[in-house]
Amino acid sequence: GKTTLVDLLLRHYEPGAGRILVDGVDIREFGLGDWRRRIALVAQDIVLFRGSVLDNIRYARPDASDEEVRQAVRRAQLDTLVARLPEGLDTPGGERGTRLSGGEKQRVAIARTILKAPPILILDEATSALDTHTEREIQAALDVVSKDRTTLVIAHRLSTVIGADEIIVLQDGKIAERGSHNALLGKKGLYAAMWDRQREASEAAERLRKAEESDDLGVVVRRKI
Secondary structure: OHHHHHHHHOOOOOOOOOOOEEOOEEHHHOOHHHHHHOEEEEEOOOOOOOOEHHHHHHOOOOOOOHHHHHHHHHHOOOHHHHHHOOOHHHOEOOHHHOOOOHHHHHHHHHHHHHHHOOOEEEEEOOOOOOOHHHHHHHHHHHHHHHOOOEEEEEOOOHHHOOOOOOEEEEEOOEEEEEEOHHHHHHHOOHHHHHHHHHHHHHHHHHHHHHHHHHHHHHHHHHHHO
């Protein structure tokens, strides 16, 4: 259901029945170009174009000033990467961004979104392919770009949505539950069960990581002896 929702919001196709209203206005009343200027998507699989890092950021708003681009880079926490690139923002990203890591491509996409400054933002599994450390950094940047705009976060990793005003749980294409994080936990239903499973898995992974670090330390000590 979530992919269908994204496609409908982006107007890749129109609903066969019903309407999508934003502030009481059917989105079909907007011209397609006008509507898409009001909305931005940061997805798990980032699409970068052939060209420089700067080209990929400025694509969102070709008329943006250099200072606006620099601000977007800073707010997306991309400045550290830019500083170590051989040609800075003018460094080629490679075909489809092959010269950049997953986290770096996410930051480029976030900087692009910040520069566009849309009133509506969709985050579709934006951090699910990243390691835990990179996810925390990217999530911090996403929190910045989400401020003062309507943000729809689509996620299986529930830790990314606990601060949402409202969480909607989809099951078999239908709304199974809705409410805040605490309210849904209190219902002890589908969301609470998923939360418990993910929390237990996270705790188990953390215990394993600590155990591995302890074993590594033991190996180093024995080798020194």
